[in-house]
Amino acid sequence: MATPDPSPNRKPFPILHVVWLLLLAAAFGAGWALWSGRVRIPEAWNPWAPLRIDATPNLLTRFKLDRAAGDRAACQVALAQADMRLTPVDDRVTGEHCGFTNAVRIQRTSVAVGSDFTLSCRTALSLAMWERHVLQQAAQEHLGTRVARIEHLGSYACRNLYGEQGRRRSQHATADALDIAGFVLDDGRRVRVLKDWRSALAGTTPTSAAPASSVATDEATKDAPDLDEARFLRAVHEGACDYFDVVLGPDYNRAHADHFHFDRGAYRACR
Incomplete structure (x- = not known):
């Protein structure tokens, strides 16, 4: 005889929520890394780099x-x-x-x-x-x-x-x-x-x-x-x-x- 679920009304945590949390954490981490200068990207593609008039x-x-x-x-x-x-x-x-x-x-x-x-x-x-x-x-x-x-x-x-x-x-x-x-x-x-x-x-x-x-x-x-x-x-x-x-x-x-x-x-x- 199967053991009954002690919490029959509790739903499993949706996997989609986990994915979204991971993506948000990754985005936050990437943004902080760029802002702090820990990750270097080309100046042309760095949104925080100053405007250069002669840049393509x-x-x-x-x-x-x-x-x-x-x-x-x-x-x-x-x-x-x-x-x-x-x-x-x-x-x-x-x-x-x-x-x-x-x-x-x-x-x-x-x-x-x-x-x-x-x-x-x-x-x-x-x-x-x-x-x-x-x-x-x-x-x-x-x-x-x-x-x-x-x-x-x-x-x-x-x-x-x-x-x-x-x-x-x-x-x-x-x-x-x-x-x-x-x-x-x-x-x-x-x-x-x-x-x-x-x-x-x-x-x-x-x-x-x-x-x-x-x-x-x-x-x-x-x-x-x-x-x-x-x-x-x-x-x-x-x-x-x-x-x-x-x-x-x-x-x-x-x-x-x-x-x-x-x-x-x-x-x-x-x-």
Whole structure:
């Protein structure tokens, strides 16, 4: 006669629970080993290693960029690697919800920029990453040369979002945005967003959030002998989405028919 189970209501400990506990312990141990430096991994794949502007981008690049951008000192250290001529700017309040902190005045990036402009450190860092890993590669691939100058429309401005009647400020109001109208190449060619974007490449039409002048519309739709400039502009626009939070262009609305808007902010959009 079989001996009855003294605890008939007790269930065996599920093996799955044991597996999960072991996995959690292993993950905790691995994380502690990496954090403490007991285990060495390549800097490129170490999430706690500082951002390097010249490092080949990988799955951790955006994490490192955002981590550096969120810390005043870390951002300054990372930006010091950039091929930029700049001057730190004192923190400043210029109006209601306007002003900037941890900003720099940029006289030149890796290319000429025309007039100086002010950007927050985090936005300047994104600009440096975009120039290093997107801009020049796109120029070489699609145009066979390099970019010599960026033609911008400005950065800091104490204003609301376009068409915003309330108090919602633009990222320009905190020096977290830059508008780019075009590029001048090493061989002297000039590529402009207004003339060379060609919405027809993507089969899209800008929305009518802002009026477009007849002159601008006529110039933007002129025929040209090739589409290399359009492909270049699309490459630098799409590539910017890896380093900025909001990237807007002519396909977004008519207010952006003649420029790209790049910013660091609270939400993400690539249009």
